[in-house]
Amino acid sequence: MGTTGKRERRRAGDTYRQVIRLTGPLLPCVSFLGRLPTATIQFGSVLLVARTSGSLGTAGVTGGALALGQVACGPLVGRLADRHGQRTVVLAFSLANALAVTALVTGALAALPAPVLALLGAAAGATVPLVGPLARTRLVALARRSGASEGTVGAALSFESTLDELSFVLGPALIGVAAVLAHPAYAMGGAAVLVAVCGSAFALHPTARLVAPARVEPRSGRARAARAPMPRCVPALLTSLALQGAMFGACQAGITALTARLGQEDQAGLVYAAMGVMSAAAGFAMAAVPDRIGARTRWRLATGAALALSLPLLGTTALPGLYAVVTVLGIAYAPHLITVFGLLERAVAPSRLAETMGVATSALVGGQALAVAVTGRLAESHGPAAAFAAASTAAGLTFALAMAVRPTAYAQAPGNAPHARVRDTQPQ
Template sequence: MTAVLATYRTVLATTGPVLPAVSFLGRLPTAMCQLGSVLLVTETSGSLATAGVAGGALAAGQTVAGPLIGRLADRHGQRPVVLAACWANALAVTALVLAALSHVATLPLALLGLLAGLTVPQVGPLARTRLVALVRRSGADERTVNAALSWEGTLDEVSFVLGPALVGVAAAVAHPAVALALAALLLATCGSAFALHRTAGVTAPGAREAHAPVAHGRTARLPWRLFRPGRHAEAREARRTARRDRPRIPAGAHALRVSMALQGAMFGASQAGITALTERLGAPGHAGLVYAAMGVMSAVAGLSLVLVPARIGLPARWRAAAVGLTVLSVPLLFVGSLGALYAVVVVLGVAFAPHLITIFALTERLVPARRMAESMAFLTSSVVGGQALALALSGRLAESYGPPAAFAVAVAAAVLVLCLALTVRFRTRPESAGAPLPVRPAAEAPSGSAAPG
């Protein structure tokens, strides 16, 4: 335990006390807005269908735009991208609140929900990218890098437990609009503080070892040549060269994204099944508590990952987490009481964070540094998209066939995760026998680091 605390102290010493605080508070609105928008529109319109459309539009916007915001941060640095996104998101959330309170029609609400999703600043993925860059720049070992990823995973877990809880408390005590107003305030203040923090430059293009190719230099000088003949042809050629020289995402990283989407599907199906079962048992108020208990156990498991011996490589950890997800999710199909639900869900939470954190760690070692923020944001968007689709599907199944049908979706998703983990192989170099995925500079990252088989 002393070694664990010392490792996390090393991580926090790298960041200082302010960055973890503002990154946590800056990502909290993302966890608040999904449920908050549904409760707000339900309260003001009286229609659960309208609320579902608005909430679905928000999730769709976040799923689509997340990788784009990450890509912009890779190209232009986190500071300007996060600052613009935070204020745009705060304004979009405020507009959604005002529109809902004004009882506008479904279509404008859906468009505002979409805008709120499109402008989510992706503080969580970008904080993870920034922290890993800070730790790597300090010369820390792989144990500390894994601890940094565990720390970030735990912050995500806590935010996604605390966010809906804050929304529920605000809705019970006052009005859902209060929760979304708080989310907008956090976006404008803490999101801006995260963007302006002194560490924002650590992931800027000029701060990385792998410098941008020549095309980026030509593109940067284009504004000085606006009045030269042939400037449009030069600009087109520069863009073509930039696309040609852009580092490729390895095949294994795409498999990891699918695995993360399936993890999101497990979240959505579990949420639908828990809600349906607690309603059937006459205790609907326990749904949030059961889900929170699962989140707390998952966070504890995430922090404990630093205890895993370094000789157990990341691919082996992925397979172990996938086995855990599959084995521990099967009892959901047979739960029939509130006590059993608490027990089964809390035990299942042990496998959630290890899977998520391992996927982030594998991605960090596979993708080129110049596409790190984009890749981290893609993983988060995969979770959101998988969760939204599974929640919609399993909610309908639960209404028609009961809670076990929703839980069956979660089990099926876990089985697919296990199939991926058992079939994807990551290529290693001879000198990395003890470390299945050696750390490489971006310039050496392979174009295809994994192959099925």
């Protein structure tokens, strides 16, 4: 058993070294720091407006508007990146997002009316540059161009999903520390600087050339990306991500309600962070899964594990038990996300990959935001168990999807490899 474990760890380490050799050390750093503001501004906007206005209602409306802006415009950012290339789009949106976040901070400090703050929040959400999804697209392009094995491509997706997990654990923690030690405005201001600097660095990195814009038809002037149909399995995969987001949101509401009932409100963020850390660790470990375990099998196993591991939440009434159950539940999250993103990458045409990743992220964020709003009320009315029951229900629906759907693979023409590939020539 010990020898097998060492062999798997060695295999995972070798695979991740291959991924780093593809990217170089700089790209993961700037992509991680560039996506960190996305993980901070949602929670940060709520804390900021609550502090400056004294109204939780106004804070909730502002945070909700920010989430809605991101969900609505995320697919547009991906579509623009497919058509015009990542460099121009990410650079423009990074600078616009920095200005929008700065405007939100200024408006909150000036105690502007709630409708104005909601508009500023929506602008901050709408201009998110989607560094995470586009980094995932770029890394897959690097792996495909190099002729890497499917294991390396899977490890690239694992690596990117783990960076996402870490950002969504670290981001709210940094906001919470800033709120306690000083003021949320400082953290939001830092997020604006970070997205301007690191988002721009990600946009200008030489690897942006590898993700070429869609070619244009000479006669019609229309991008070929618009003519590539979405396979029928894609809506089911996006639904799976939306349900995953709903699990996140319902667990968040249940954790908040239970810690409040126990008089330990300050523990809510730590409990949620413990789940995120375990999820990140499971994501890194995905590189050690043998190739013979196919993507569809992994999807079924991950969703089945999420369902089984969520059920003990229904009987959890004490803080130690909550920590234990939620931490173990984190094992199922990252493997599900990594697997579904991998299935999407294989299913769609390369000319629509960035758009698909943008839609996928919007589905995840939208599911979480909707679940927080709905299950938060359920938890207030019927207790934490109601929110946890909603999380288990979402997990059950995700498992049913995984059992019923057979994802397809993209092939542009007979004889082509059955997955999305970048073009063999770089744009000049």
